Amino acid sequence: MRIADAGRHRLQRRPRDLAEPDGALGGAGLQTGRQRVSRPGKRAADGGAYRPALTDACRPTIGWLNRLAFPGGTFDCCLRPRRLEWRDNNSAMREPEMSDISVHHRACHLCEAICGLTIQTEGERILSIKGDPLDSFSRGHICPKAVALQDIQNDPDRLRHPMRRCGDEWQAISWEEAYELVAERLAEIRERHGSNAVAIYQGNPSVHNYGLTTHSNYFLGLLKTRNRFSATSVDQLPHHLTSHLMYGHGLLLPVPDIDHTDFMLILGGNPLASNGSIMTVPDVEKRLKAIRARGGKLVVVDPRRSETAAIADQHLFVRPGQDAALLFGLLNTLFEEGLTRASELPLDGIEEVRTAIAAFSAEAMSARCGVPAEQIRQLARDFAAADRAVCYGRMGVSTQAFGTLCQWLVQLINLVTGNLDRVGGALCTEPAVDLVETTKGGHFDAWRSRVSQLPEYGGELPVAALAEEMLEPGEGQVRALITVAGNPVLSTPNGRKLEQALDGLEFMLSVDFYINETTRYADVILPPTAPLEHDHYDATFNLLAVRNVTRFNLPVLPKPEGALHDWEIFIGLAEAYAGRVGVELKPTMPPQQMMDLALRHGPYGDKSERKLSLAALEDYPHGLDLGPLKPNLARRLKTPNKRIQATPALMLDDLQRFAAQPQAGADELLLIGRRHVRSNNSWMHNYQRLVKGKPRHQLLMHPTDMAARALQDGQRVRVHSRVGVVEVEALASEEMMPGVVSLPHGWGHARPGVQLDIARQQPGASCNDLTDERQLDVSGNAALNGVTVQVSAA
Ligand SMILES: Nc1nc2c(c(=O)[nH]1)N[C@H]1C(S)=C(S)[C@@H](COP(=O)(O)OP(=O)(O)OC[C@H]3O[C@@H](n4cnc5c(=O)[nH]c(N)nc54)[C@H](O)[C@@H]3O)O[C@H]1N2
Ligand SMILES: Nc1nc2c(c(=O)[nH]1)N[C@H]1C(S)=C(S)[C@@H](COP(=O)(O)OP(=O)(O)OC[C@H]3O[C@@H](n4cnc5c(=O)[nH]c(N)nc54)[C@H](O)[C@@H]3O)O[C@H]1N2
Ligand code: SF4
Numbered sequence: 001m002r003i004a005d006a007g008r009h010r011l012q013r014r015p016r017d018l019a020e021p022d023g024a025l026g027g028a029g030l031q032t033g034r035q036r037v038s039r040p041g042k043r044a045a046d047g048g049a050y051r052p053a054l055t056d057a058c059r060p061t062i063g064w065l066n067r068l069a070f071p072g073g074t075f076d077c078c079l080r081p082r083r084l085e086w087r088d089n090n091s092a093m094r095e096p097e098m099s100d101i102s103v104h105h106r107a108c109h110l111c112e113a114i115c116g117l118t119i120q121t122e123g124e125r126i127l128s129i130k131g132d133p134l135d136s137f138s139r140g141h142i143c144p145k146a147v148a149l150q151d152i153q154n155d156p157d158r159l160r161h162p163m164r165r166c167g168d169e170w171q172a173i174s175w176e177e178a179y180e181l182v183a184e185r186l187a188e189i190r191e192r193h194g195s196n197a198v199a200i201y202q203g204n205p206s207v208h209n210y211g212l213t214t215h216s217n218y219f220l221g222l223l224k225t226r227n228r229f230s231a232t233s234v235d236q237l238p239h240h241l242t243s244h245l246m247y248g249h250g251l252l253l254p255v256p257d258i259d260h261t262d263f264m265l266i267l268g269g270n271p272l273a274s275n276g277s278i279m280t281v282p283d284v285e286k287r288l289k290a291i292r293a294r295g296g297k298l299v300v301v302d303p304r305r306s307e308t309a310a311i312a313d314q315h316l317f318v319r320p321g322q323d324a325a326l327l328f329g330l331l332n333t334l335f336e337e338g339l340t341r342a343s344e345l346p347l348d349g350i351e352e353v354r355t356a357i358a359a360f361s362a363e364a365m366s367a368r369c370g371v372p373a374e375q376i377r378q379l380a381r382d383f384a385a386a387d388r389a390v391c392y393g394r395m396g397v398s399t400q401a402f403g404t405l406c407q408w409l410v411q412l413i414n415l416v417t418g419n420l421d422r423v424g425g426a427l428c429t430e431p432a433v434d435l436v437e438t439t440k441g442g443h444f445d446a447w448r449s450r451v452s453q454l455p456e457y458g459g460e461l462p463v464a465a466l467a468e469e470m471l472e473p474g475e476g477q478v479r480a481l482i483t484v485a486g487n488p489v490l491s492t493p494n495g496r497k498l499e500q501a502l503d504g505l506e507f508m509l510s511v512d513f514y515i516n517e518t519t520r521y522a523d524v525i526l527p528p529t530a531p532l533e534h535d536h537y538d539a540t541f542n543l544l545a546v547r548n549v550t551r552f553n554l555p556v557l558p559k560p561e562g563a564l565h566d567w568e569i570f571i572g573l574a575e576a577y578a579g580r581v582g583v584e585l586k587p588t589m590p591p592q593q594m595m596d597l598a599l600r601h602g603p604y605g606d607k608s609e610r611k612l613s614l615a616a617l618e619d620y621p622h623g624l625d626l627g628p629l630k631p632n633l634a635r636r637l638k639t640p641n642k643r644i645q646a647t648p649a650l651m652l653d654d655l656q657r658f659a660a661q662p663q664a665g666a667d668e669l670l671l672i673g674r675r676h677v678r679s680n681n682s683w684m685h686n687y688q689r690l691v692k693g694k695p696r697h698q699l700l701m702h703p704t705d706m707a708a709r710a711l712q713d714g715q716r717v718r719v720h721s722r723v724g725v726v727e728v729e730a731l732a733s734e735e736m737m738p739g740v741v742s743l744p745h746g747w748g749h750a751r752p753g754v755q756l757d758i759a760r761q762q763p764g765a766s767c768n769d770l771t772d773e774r775q776l777d778v779s780g781n782a783a784l785n786g787v788t789v790q791v792s793a794a
């Protein structure tokens with residue numbers, strides 16, 4: 001047996017112009033050898049061919065990024081019938097000299113960092129998963145979750161067949177049977193109760209899996225329901241709304257130019273645990289340390305001295321949910337002390353901002369945010385004094401009561417200091433598949449939810465309303481639910497209420513490969529192939545990356561007999577449903593073909609010198625660097641007058657809500673969340689490799705808060721909120737700001753019927769049994785941080 005890869009690269013000269021050298025990353029744009037043996041590009045004559053009844057282009061959508069449509073128009077040229085086919089290594093013809101061991105290169109899709117991996121397989125067995133040093137973006141970085149990709153592959157709890165629930169039992173059924181059952185039940189419920197009676201929830205992995213991005217709406221769109229929900233509204237909705245209002249497109253999201261900045265101010269993000277968010281930044285620790293190494297400064301604002309705060313030059317505790325006060329104080333100081341820089345960006349309304357926040361001085365805001373006024377002023381001076389600075393706010397400031405105000409203020413601070421759209425400040429990407437160019441900017445509050453009148457954004461309602469839409473009787477009540485790659489029982493506020501609602505549904509379908517806390521309520525579960533069994537193009541996170549990057553990777557492992565990819569499942573569902581209700585389906589094509597078209601029509605495609613296509617990307621298994629981010633915002637603005645709107649009316653209105661907010665009682669504890677590098681939301685706790693070691697589920701609490709309640713370190717405590725109570729061990733931690741407690745989300749798996757053997761044995765409770773579906777930002781995003789709780793001995 002030989003290892004087919006080592007030393008056997010068929011080094012290929014880099015096509016001229018494809019890689020752009022840039023000193024910043026040392027070797028960025030480095031061309032790599034194409035690995036002949038690991039490239040299963042040769043298809044057996046007829047292998048892997050898919051012959052659906054229908055053909056070509058549909059308009060795929062993005063779940064988590066608000067289901068923004070791909071450009072139908074750009075595909076029109078291809079609207080002719082053609083056989084659908086895609087490359088899969090299923091049918092890869094092995095070359096005679098090939099050994100059983102192959103080496104594959106693939107981006108990790110588990111979090112937003114998209115690290116390059118090198119995966120060695122022998123037949124269908126995974127031998128090793130390592131960081132890929134030849135990936136110029138991630139530079140060999142890897143975290144423990146990627147190694148657990150093999151555990152997902154091998155997990156006996158992972159579903160391999162469509163399942164139908166019969167009482168408390170699950171029965172494997174055929175795909176055809178499953179499709180027919182789903183089509184029949186959904187058609188019947190829609191017929192009886194109308195189209196809004198079927199709700200949809202799309203979870204986070206929907207945007208880490210491009211086949212879901214391109215094809216879920218092929219079926220879901222047929223249902224024409226206004227009750228669409230996703231993880232967006234427990235996450236980054238304030239970012240989209242802010243960009244929509246200020247820049248005219250919800251995806252025009254400036255990201256920190258971390259590799260070139262001299263001063264980074266992070267509020268409510270812990271990239272050392274999360275590896276970055278709305279900032280695709282593999283190898284983030286080194287990149288943050290590099291800021292300091294080149295004489296710059298890192299400041300972290302967080303109610304917990306997080307892992308990121310621990311490596312910062314300065315850490316400021318802030319009262320949870322009160323970052324807006326700190327940001328108002330900063331902006332006010334910048335104006336008041338004349339620390340602003342003129343911008344050449346086309347801009348409307350900046351003077352209105354100055355007037356609107358005139359009363360929000362550092363001194364006036366200090367008591368609310370808990371940061372001394374002089375520290376707020378000094379921070380503003382330091383930020384303004386830096387040649388290139390960037391302010392960045394993430395989960396901690398998005399998922400709180402003033403998430404949208406916070407994101408607006410973050411934009412304004414970058415803007416008035418001249419750091420918006422500037423190298424070393426905040427810049428927008430120019431990705432190879434450019435959804436900003438090819439889609440409309442989104443809409444907000446075009447309709448509202450039935451029960452609580454919450455506004456839609458981009459066609460989705462806030463998920464905090466999902467349970468009440470099922471529970472509240474009346475016309476338009478939700479009777480059926482489809483979940484796709486999600487676990488809202490553990491990931492959305494008031495999970496217990498949602499459980500009660502799910503229990504009363506007439507029908508539920510889940511597209512997922514686990515029977516988890518949510519899918520256990522389903523009548524039918526359709527499991528897709530495992531991640532390494534399908535190809536990968538990152539349609540979402542290239543858009544948010546700190547460099548312009550792109551890559552396409554073929555599957556690492558063959559698709560098992562009888563298994564289907566997510567996108568194929570959605571075509572199957574669409575065909576069955578359309579057949580039943582007598583609707584004609586639009587033609588579609590496989591994700592690979594869509595991505596190829598999108599690349600060829602994109603900024604580096606047919607009309608550019610690079611001529612990127614999917615086939616061209618196959619020559620870059622380690623990814624292709626398209627260069628550093630550059631100023632482009634003025635050109636990309638999509639507001640009606642093509643000017644930045646500095647004071648959207650919604651922000652001014654919300655400012656009143658902020659000013660009127662009652663102060664929390666001094667003796668109240670405020671609950672915040674937490675992430676750990678070995679955990680991934682609610683779904684990666686079933687792998688021994690990740691859950692072993694020190695437990696990470698505990699409630700962190702400052703020793704003085706414990707002493708005040710006569711609690712001992714490690715003791716089991718009862719945590720109460722308006723919506724519920726959980727029991728969990730409390731851990732004394734000097735990391736916590738006094739008055740604040742921290743509990744990670746995604747735990748609490750020991751619920752009846754959950755078929756996750758290892759996860760079920762883990763201690764811990766669900767943080768979202770405490771979070772409150774009534775605590776919302778103006779966007780409708782859930783305020784998961786800053787929840788009032790009481791803690792007592794259990
Ligand atoms: N209190 C609190 N709550 C939070 C957060 C917090 O910080 N605090 N964070 C929020 C955030 S940012 C997010 S994104 C959400 C996440 O919330 P969700 O998206 O609802 O949940 P996940 O835990 O990501 O569950 C993912 C599910 O997708 C399945 N899955 C994985 N890959 C695939 C695939 O390729 N195809 C299919 N069909 N299924 C797949 C898994 O088996 C799992 O069941 O949680 C939110 N909830
Ligand atoms: N290992 C791992 N990586 C992940 C995930 C995961 O579950 N595990 N999830 C992925 C997903 S879906 C997302 S969206 C990203 C999120 O990535 P990040 O945005 O980096 O989120 P967190 O790591 O939760 O960090 C949030 C920080 O905000 C702080 N915080 C809480 N409340 C407040 C507040 O009111 N004000 C301020 N200033 N800070 C506050 C918390 O203490 C915490 O340190 O991570 C992604 N990466
Ligand atoms: S940091 Fe994220 S992308 Fe990188 S290896 Fe870990 S899970 Fe994968």
Ligand SMILES: [Mo]
Nearest residue numbers: 204231235236
């Ligand atoms: Mo997220």
